[in-house]
Amino acid sequence: MAARTRNRSFRILAWLGAALTAVAVLALLYELTVALQAGAWRIVPAGEIWFTLHTASLNLVQAIVQRYLHPFLWDPVIAGFLQWPLWASFGGLGIALITIFGSRRAR
Numbered sequence: 001m002a003a004r005t006r007n008r009s010f011r012i013l014a015w016l017g018a019a020l021t022a023v024a025v026l027a028l029l030y031e032l033t034v035a036l037q038a039g040a041w042r043i044v045p046a047g048e049i050w051f052t053l054h055t056a057s058l059n060l061v062q063a064i065v066q067r068y069l070h071p072f073l074w075d076p077v078i079a080g081f082l083q084w085p086l087w088a089s090f091g092g093l094g095i096a097l098i099t100i101f102g103s104r105r106a107r
Contacts, residue, residue, distance in 0.1 A: 020097065
């Protein structure tokens with residue numbers, strides 16, 4: 001029973017990794033589109049994409065983190081993460097999840 005639950009958890013984490021990788025590919029395509037329109041390559045931070053897609057949720061998450069968790073988490077940690085390109089951060093995390101929790105049949 002425990003092995004079945006563990007395998008299910010591994011599959012869920014592998015699917016999460018695939019979803020994060022897919023979002024990373026879409027973010028890279030968005031960045032390429034922006035570069036083609038501008039005529040020059042410009043790294044688009046994750047925070048800018050989130051702000052463009054849904055400003056209210058970005059403000060809500062900031063308020064929740066600062067008020068209920070800890071203000072230190074927002075300013076250096078999450079704000080720093082939001083300055084990275086989305087394709088790099090989600091892509092790296094997604095590939096790591098797929099690598100760690102991917103197919104275990106050969107093992």
